[in-house]
Amino acid sequence: MRKLVTTVSDPAGVEVRDLPGLARRARWEVVKTVTTNKAGHIGGPLSMMDILVSLYFRELRIRVEEPDWVDRDWFVLSKGHAAIGLYAVLALRGFLPIEELATFDKGDSRLQGHPDVTRLPGLDASTGSLGQGLSLGVGMALGARLAGRDSHTFVLMGDGEIQEGMVWEAVQAAARYKLANLTAIVDRNGLQQFGLPSTAETTLTDRGDRRDPWYGVDLSAVFQAFGWRVIEIDGHDYDQIAAAFALARSGDPAGRPTVLLAHTVKGKGLSLAEGVHTWHSIVPSAEDFERARQELEPEEIELLDSYAVTSVNSGNGAQA
Amino acid sequence: MSGTAMRDVWGTKLVELGDADPRTVVLDGDLGNSTKADKFAKAHPDRFFQMGIAEQNLVGAAAGLAATGFVPWTSSFTVFFTHRALDPIRMLVAQSHANVKIVGSYSGLLIGAVGKTHLDVQDLAIMRAMPDMTVLAPADEAELRSMMDWAQAFDGPVYFRLVRDAVPDLFGADYVFVPGAIQVVNDGGPDPAVVFVSTGGQTARVVEAANQLAESGIAATVIHAPSLKPFDAEGLVAAVGGTPLVVTVEEHTVAGGLGGLVAETLASAGAGAGARVVRFGLDDVWGESASNEFLLEKHGLSADRVAERTAALLDREPATQGTSR
Numbered sequence: 001m002r003k004l005v006t007t008v009s010d011p012a013g014v015e016v017r018d019l020p021g022l023a024r025r026a027r028w029e030v031v032k033t034v035t036t037n038k039a040g041h042i043g044g045p046l047s048m049m050d051i052l053v054s055l056y057f058r059e060l061r062i063r064v065e066e067p068d069w070v071d072r073d074w075f076v077l078s079k080g081h082a083a084i085g086l087y088a089v090l091a092l093r094g095f096l097p098i099e100e101l102a103t104f105d106k107g108d109s110r111l112q113g114h115p116d117v118t119r120l121p122g123l124d125a126s127t128g129s130l131g132q133g134l135s136l137g138v139g140m141a142l143g144a145r146l147a148g149r150d151s152h153t154f155v156l157m158g159d160g161e162i163q164e165g166m167v168w169e170a171v172q173a174a175a176r177y178k179l180a181n182l183t184a185i186v187d188r189n190g191l192q193q194f195g196l197p198s199t200a201e202t203t204l205t206d207r208g209d210r211r212d213p214w215y216g217v218d219l220s221a222v223f224q225a226f227g228w229r230v231i232e233i234d235g236h237d238y239d240q241i242a243a244a245f246a247l248a249r250s251g252d253p254a255g256r257p258t259v260l261l262a263h264t265v266k267g268k269g270l271s272l273a274e275g276v277h278t279w280h281s282i283v284p285s286a287e288d289f290e291r292a293r294q295e296l297e298p299e300e301i302e303l304l305d306s307y308a309v310t311s312v313n314s315g316n317g318a319q320a
Numbered sequence: 321m322s323g324t325a326m327r328d329v330w331g332t333k334l335v336e337l338g339d340a341d342p343r344t345v346v347l348d349g350d351l352g353n354s355t356k357a358d359k360f361a362k363a364h365p366d367r368f369f370q371m372g373i374a375e376q377n378l379v380g381a382a383a384g385l386a387a388t389g390f391v392p393w394t395s396s397f398t399v400f401f402t403h404r405a406l407d408p409i410r411m412l413v414a415q416s417h418a419n420v421k422i423v424g425s426y427s428g429l430l431i432g433a434v435g436k437t438h439l440d441v442q443d444l445a446i447m448r449a450m451p452d453m454t455v456l457a458p459a460d461e462a463e464l465r466s467m468m469d470w471a472q473a474f475d476g477p478v479y480f481r482l483v484r485d486a487v488p489d490l491f492g493a494d495y496v497f498v499p500g501a502i503q504v505v506n507d508g509g510p511d512p513a514v515v516f517v518s519t520g521g522q523t524a525r526v527v528e529a530a531n532q533l534a535e536s537g538i539a540a541t542v543i544h545a546p547s548l549k550p551f552d553a554e555g556l557v558a559a560v561g562g563t564p565l566v567v568t569v570e571e572h573t574v575a576g577g578l579g580g581l582v583a584e585t586l587a588s589a590g591a592g593a594g595a596r597v598v599r600f601g602l603d604d605v606w607g608e609s610a611s612n613e614f615l616l617e618k619h620g621l622s623a624d625r626v627a628e629r630t631a632a633l634l635d636r637e638p639a640t641q642g643t644s645r
Contacts (some may be wrong), residue, residue: 126412135384139382139383173381
């Protein structure tokens with residue numbers, strides 16, 4: 001039996017938090033919810049989870065009791081198809097009851113398949129059509145500066161997502177306006193729905209259809225050339241994440257916006273999903289779910305009413 | 321004719337809103353000297369943002385500014401908002417109920433002979449089909465100014481369809497815009513032969529057409545619809561009454577815009593007991609680069625052509641022939 005994870009019902013009273021424990025718990029809520037509801041995504045929510053937990057339990061200046069606090073930091077989950085990951089973290093942080101996760105992707109729920117800012121207090125943006133979040137972040141950062149607030153804006157994007165052209169419109173604008181109060185985070189897991197890591201061997205025979213989303217491109221050099229400060233980190237290393245956020249928040253001396261290229265593993269934390277592109281959107285089989293339970297489940301034992309015989313695509317994969 | 325182009329009215333009023341309300345910000349897509357948002361840039365440089373030739377990001381940044389408490393007004397040509405930036409308008413503005421005012425300058429046909437690439441004759445259909453969006457098309461200076469006051473105070477998405485040039489004054493300076501309300505701008509009496517419904521800058525030409533028809537003894541009522549959404553459906557049904565012919569006139573495709581709205585409304589109400597709805601506009605074709613006069617003539621939207629086509633529908637001689645009723 002795993003040890004009880006800190007769920008932080010009283011954030012002010014918890015000084016030292018077990019971030020890896022919280023991330024494991026959030027990953028379990030993701031797998032459990034997707035399995036039970038037969039809807040949603042697993043790979044992407046798991047790859048970004050250590051970053052998300054770091055943000056919500058250590059970095060973001062927010063008030064659970066006052067979600068609309070105007071001087072707060074702003075967070076945009078631009079890769080909106082990873083919504084269940086955000087909901088799990090918001091629930092652990094106290095923005096919603098953990099039991100409410102069971103309503104995910106169901107009619108009249110506040111927890112829509114993609115985040116809906118009009119339904120759930122604590123969300124700062126509606127996202128889901130990919131590539132739009134960084135533009136919102138540009139506006140939020142401009143607004144904070146214009147209002148004289150020192151709040152910071154964070155935008156988390158997928159590495160597949162930043163294939164969208166609108167992202168690069170925002171990249172230009174952020175550099176031009178020297179938005180040092182804006183930090184983009186790229187969840188660089190190297191996989192997209194149709195893309196796999198390439199090897200020297202496969203690139204000799206494939207046509208480019210199934211490759212890493214940024215195969216052949218030096219993403220770090222691209223961002224630097226666009227006038228951004230680039231910090232590359234291991235997106236699962238809590239010390240590196242914390243150091244990068246501290247650097248980002250302190251602001252670049254040259255006024256550049258900051259991008260964290262966070263190298264991650266899709267499906268991280270669930271051994272059978274790690275680096276496997278088919279776990280982008282999948283409903284785990286009974287057997288897979290039992291393995292996930294053994295790896296991730298916290299103290300309590302829960303039984304599902306019914307299991308799928310085999311893991312099947314959830315049909316929620318058409319994200320763009 | 322009023323001496324003031326609608327884009328100048330917009331630019332000037334924008335400065336006034338900025339003077340009165342420090343939440344007012346403007347985002348431009350490198351067209352401020354055409355749309356006249358440059359007046360605001362000069363008056364309030366700290367609250368003007370030049371977002372460059374990147375309209376999707378412009379709309380997204382506007383939504384971000386709205387989230388942090390500002391009232392963003394956007395500046396570009398209509399077509400670049402309702403076509404190029406439609407997805408961020410849909411998701412970040414309308415679905416998010418963001419307090420963003422999308423202002424399409426250079427709407428309709430009369431935009432300075434630049435051709436079909438820049439003409440937007442689908443915007444009303446597109447924006448009208450978008451939940452949570454208010455859709456406005458002012459007819460003159462007084463109406464535009466009043467609409468802008470209303471939109472500044474309203475917390476939510478608003479779309480403005482603005483024409484480039486000057487239009488005649490239809491309303492007095494004391495005009496107060498009411499969302500949804502229709503305006504009878506020419507009274508054809510208790511038993512008109514035709515009820516016109518028009519919107520935006522086109523309404524003035526329809527009033528002129530109605531005057532021509534009156535000279536021929538054809539009584540015509542002209543209704544101006546400044547707000548396609550919300551829209552006073554009951555008011556329209558009442559105003560049409562038993563009139564056998566309703567003609568809609570717009571600088572827009574006949575599919576889905578004002579003509580669509582009026583046809584849907586009257587059909588749904590079962591109104592008119594057989595009233596025929598005829599839609600004047602572009603018949604499923606693109607525009608082209610040409611003078612205002614050429615385009616209005618070609619698409620049958622000049623005052624003369626509207627009068628002539630309507631007389632033909634009524635089986636009467638063209639108004640210019642001076643036949644009596």
